[in-house]
Amino acid sequence: MDSRHQPQRQCVGCRKVRPKTELLRFVSRPSAEAVFDREGRLEGRGFYLCPGEQCFVKAYKNKRVRSSYFRKREQVNELIYEVREELSNMIKEDLIRCKKTAYLKDGLREEKTVREDDLVLYCGDNPPDEKVGTHTAARAGGAKVYRLPEGCECSSTWLIVSSECPIAPRLAMNLQKYDLLSSKGLAR
Ligand SMILES: [Zn+2]
Incomplete structure (x- = not known):
């Protein structure tokens, strides 16, 4: 942007x-x-x-x-x-909206479809090795990786939101803000 x-x-x-x-x-x-x-x-x-x-x-x-x-x-x-x-x-709320569209995909089943600028979302309580696998696969495809807030109902270990989804930019921005506010300070 x-x-x-x-x-x-x-x-x-x-x-x-x-x-x-x-x-x-x-x-x-x-x-x-x-x-x-x-x-x-x-x-x-x-x-x-x-x-x-x-x-x-x-x-x-x-x-x-x-x-x-x-x-x-x-x-x-x-x-x-x-x-x-x-x-x-x-x-x-945005995830629920995404679920009603074809823009939200199951990361485990559609790993190979990750494209540049897609959002890859994972749940915080996944085993660490799963997370590493998710990051590697997604980063190789140029996707942005975000951890979901606690209490999100995930149907899969990780999810893909297509960059074509109209609410993807807002979702990405809120995920980034949530993550920054959950960790200490702003790293830049
Ligand atoms: Zn400031």
Whole structure:
């Protein structure tokens, strides 16, 4: 994707400017509680954060940001939890939509059909050797590999979502955000 033509926003935590779609949007409330804007459409004064715990903590440590958006340190943890839950729900909803189409395939049965830019999704509780096999097969085909959030109902060890699926870009972005928010910080 060409990032030059995408709207850019600044993270209030690390101050880096990134494409809007890669960031999480929040809306501040008069009670100084930030609310996650999952669809990016809520009205009100908004701010953006990278999907990384470090940026949430940095935002809280900044007095000016804190006074506008957070009262208590616990709110930061609550917010991270809330965002992860919302992202997980969105991913599950998108998977259900994909299941109704021919864009979602069983990775074990259709391994050889993986193509460049397809999404390869695996469940977190698979044996490690399975994961290695999945990564190797998918990466060789140029696919993007993502771990599914816990609690996703998977019919197979791994799934393939065709790059032609209209919701594949949104699904990929939410999976990436979920993964970054589940691990420590943002590795770049
Ligand atoms: Zn940031």
